[in-house]
Amino acid sequence: MHGLRRELLERQIEELGLPLTTIELPEQPTMDEYNNLMEQIVIKLKRQGYTHSGFGDIFLEDLRNYREKQLAHFSIKCCFPIWKRDSKELITEFIKLGFKAIVICIKSDLLDASFVGREIDANFIADLPANVDPCGENGEFHTFVMMVQYLKIQSLYYRRKKLQRIS
Numbered sequence: 769m770h771g772l773r774r775e776l777l778e779r780q781i782e783e784l785g786l787p788l789t790t791i792e793l794p795e796q797p798t799m800d801e802y803n804n805l806m807e808q809i810v811i812k813l814k815r816q817g818y819t820h821s822g823f824g825d826i827f828l829e830d831l832r833n834y835r836e837k838q839l840a841h842f843s844i845k846c847c848f849p850i851w852k853r854d855s856k857e858l859i860t861e862f863i864k865l866g867f868k869a870i871v872i873c874i875k876s877d878l879l880d881a882s883f884v885g886r887e888i889d890a891n892f893i894a895d896l897p898a899n900v901d902p903c904g905e906n907g908e909f910h911t912f913v914m915m916v917q918y919l920k921i922q923s924l925y926y927r928r929k930k931l932q933r934i935s
Contacts, residue, residue, distance in 0.1 A: 771873045772912055780913070789813060803838070810842050822847045826855060826905045859893060859902040868915035878908045 781788040789812070791805050821844050825832055836846045850858060862869075869888045874881070878900055886892050888911060893902050900908045 771910075776912065806838065810839065810844065814842050814844065818844070820845045820847055822849065824850060826850055826853060826858070826903060828905065855901050855903045855905060856893070859888065863889060866916070867913055869911040869913045871909050872912050873910040875908050883909060 777790075778788065789809060791809050793805060794801060797805070821835075821839055823832075823835060823846060825835075825848055832846075832848060832851070839846055867888075871883050871886050871888070871892075874883050878897065883892075883895075896902060900906075904910060
């Protein structure tokens with residue numbers, strides 16, 4: 769969806785020791801297609817005993833409401849552990865905790881191609897235009913976490929052709 773190679777996702781999940789369930793979406797799914805595929809997976813996970821779903825949303829009320837409404841139908845509780853946290857503080861904490869991530873996709877009307885492939889660090893944050901959220905909360909950019917120091921996880925370093933999402 770955001771230009772991330774599947775094998776990197778699989779390797780990352782394997783290193784964390786977590787089960788992986790994916791939803792295979794068509795290239796440009798309609799909301800009906802998306803909702804139907806999501807429903808099939810949620811039913812499967814519910815049968816496996818899952819009761820909660822976690823999200824990294826920070827302040828997008830409409831997205832949170834959508835998630836809660838969709839999952840309430842299945843009695844799945846939504847958890848938003850970083851809800852309403854300050855984006856600048858979050859990204860600064862992320863860096864200080866030793867996480868390493870790179871930008872894999874940008875919204876080209878907000879960021880130029882030079883941002884693709886950059887590591888998330890203090891220089892990256894300083895270079896962001898004022899209208900771009902430091903965590904990319906509005907879809908301005910997407911990242912891949914390639915190292916989590918305190919868990920001793922080092923995923924394959926991600927380098928490939930630069931991708932830009934055309935708005």
